[in-house]
Amino acid sequence: MPIINKLSAKSVEHLKSTGKAIRKSDGGGLYIYVKPNQTKFWEFRYTRPTNKNKACIGLGSVTDVSLADARSKAQEMRRLLIDGIDPQVHREKEKLKQLQKQFDTFKALAQQWKSTKDGHLKPKTISDNWRKLENYVFPTLGSIPIKEITAPIAIQVLRPVEAQGKLEMVKRCGQLMNEVMNYAVNSGLIHFNPLVGINKVFRKPKVTHLRAMEPDDIKELMQAIASANIYFGTRCLIEWQLHTMVRPAEAAGTKWCELDIEKAVWVIPPERMKMNREHKVPLTKQAIAILKAVKPLSGHLEHVFPSRYKYRQATDSETINKALGRMGLRNKTTAHGFRSLASTTLNEKGFHPEAVDAALAHVEPNKIRAAYKRTTYFKKRKKIMQWWSDHISKHAVGPYQVFDCKNLSAASAQRQ
Incomplete structure (x- = not known):
C-alpha cells in the first residue's frame, strides 16, 4: 500500500x-x-x-x-x-x-417556448403573457432547473397570488407554466409534465359574462353618445366600432391604407385580426360619413384614430371602455358588448346566421366544415351592414345623427 x-x-x-x-x-x-x-x-x-x-x-x-x-x-x-x-x-x-x-432552467425554457409563438400569436398577446410570467413566476421559479420542478413547488409560487384575490391571474399563470413544461416534454428534456392539473387546487375565479345591452337599449346608447362631453375623435371611434361591428382593438387600430372608400370596403390584414385571417368589412354610407368627418383630424397620419398624446400611434383599444365609463354606462355595456348588441339584434330580425357570424369575423370551430365553407357571404353582409347602420341612425339623436349622412358639417363644427 x-x-x-x-x-x-x-x-x-x-x-x-x-x-x-x-x-x-x-x-x-x-x-x-x-x-x-x-x-x-x-x-x-x-x-x-x-x-x-x-x-x-x-x-x-x-x-x-x-x-x-x-x-x-x-x-x-x-x-x-x-x-x-x-x-x-x-x-x-x-x-x-x-x-x-x-440552460435548462424554467426561465431559459420559457424563452425558447416564447420564440415558438412568434408569427402564431399577436405581439401584444406574447408580451402580455411574458409580463405575467415575469411578475408572478420567474422571481421564484425562473432559476430552478426544469427537471427539479414539481407540482408542490409550482403551487407555492402561485399561493401568494391567490391570497391577493387575483384568481384569474392564478388561472392564467398556471396555464402558461403548463405550456412551458409541455414544451420541455416535447423537447425531450423531461419525460412528463408534473404540473398537469395544478389549477384544480386553487379557488376558481367567478365567471362574469361580458356586459352588453339588449336590442331595445339601442336608443339609450345613442342618447348617451349624443349627450356625452367627449373628444370628437373618441366619439367617431365609438360610432365607427358600432357601425362596423369589429373588435375594439381592430377599430382602434384602423389605418387609412386599409380603406378603399370608392369601393366602400375596409380590408383588415391578418396580423391585426384575432384569428390571423384577413377580414373585409363592407362600408355603409354612415361608416363612410364617419371617415369623412374624422379625416381633417387624422387624414395626414397613418391611423384613423390616433392617440391624443402620441399621434404617430393608434389610440388605445381601451379608449371606448374608458369613455363609456365616463358616460355612466360602465355597468351596462363594453366596447366588445357592441358586437353582442349587433349579433342579438340581427339574429332576432331573421338575418342569415352564418352571414351574421361572417360579419363579426367569427371562425367556424369545426376545421372540417371550415375547410369546405369558403364563402364569406360578402354580398349578404353588405345588406346586413347597411340595415344595421340604418337601424343605428334611426335611433340617433341630437347633432350627432351626423353619421346617418345628413349633417356632416354640423359634426365638424362641433368638434371638441
Whole structure:
C-alpha cells in the first residue's frame, strides 16, 4: 500500500521554491507544486485507466484549499480510478452538467417556448403573457432547473397570488407554466409534465359574462353618445366600432391604407385580426360619413384614430371602455358588448346566421366544415351592414345623427 499523508500543515506553510519550481508528494498521487514566485498549488497526478498515459489535474491553490481538503479531493479521485473512471473526464462531464442546468432552467425554457409563438400569436398577446410570467413566476421559479420542478413547488409560487384575490391571474399563470413544461416534454428534456392539473387546487375565479345591452337599449346608447362631453375623435371611434361591428382593438387600430372608400370596403390584414385571417368589412354610407368627418383630424397620419398624446400611434383599444365609463354606462355595456348588441339584434330580425357570424369575423370551430365553407357571404353582409347602420341612425339623436349622412358639417363644427 502506498504511503500517504507525508506532508504536514506546517511543512506546507514553510515550503519554498529555491529559484525554480519544486514539487513535493503527500503520497497517493497528491502533490504540492511551488512556483518560483512562491505561489503554491495542489495537484493530483495519476495514470489514465484507458491508455495508461500520465496525467495531472489541478485541485486549487493552497490559499483556497487546505491540506485536509486536498487530501479529501485526492481520495475521491482514487475512488474514481478504482472504478476505472478518469478523474479529468469525470470533472469535465460534471462541468457540462452544471452548465446544462443553467440552460435548462424554467426561465431559459420559457424563452425558447416564447420564440415558438412568434408569427402564431399577436405581439401584444406574447408580451402580455411574458409580463405575467415575469411578475408572478420567474422571481421564484425562473432559476430552478426544469427537471427539479414539481407540482408542490409550482403551487407555492402561485399561493401568494391567490391570497391577493387575483384568481384569474392564478388561472392564467398556471396555464402558461403548463405550456412551458409541455414544451420541455416535447423537447425531450423531461419525460412528463408534473404540473398537469395544478389549477384544480386553487379557488376558481367567478365567471362574469361580458356586459352588453339588449336590442331595445339601442336608443339609450345613442342618447348617451349624443349627450356625452367627449373628444370628437373618441366619439367617431365609438360610432365607427358600432357601425362596423369589429373588435375594439381592430377599430382602434384602423389605418387609412386599409380603406378603399370608392369601393366602400375596409380590408383588415391578418396580423391585426384575432384569428390571423384577413377580414373585409363592407362600408355603409354612415361608416363612410364617419371617415369623412374624422379625416381633417387624422387624414395626414397613418391611423384613423390616433392617440391624443402620441399621434404617430393608434389610440388605445381601451379608449371606448374608458369613455363609456365616463358616460355612466360602465355597468351596462363594453366596447366588445357592441358586437353582442349587433349579433342579438340581427339574429332576432331573421338575418342569415352564418352571414351574421361572417360579419363579426367569427371562425367556424369545426376545421372540417371550415375547410369546405369558403364563402364569406360578402354580398349578404353588405345588406346586413347597411340595415344595421340604418337601424343605428334611426335611433340617433341630437347633432350627432351626423353619421346617418345628413349633417356632416354640423359634426365638424362641433368638434371638441
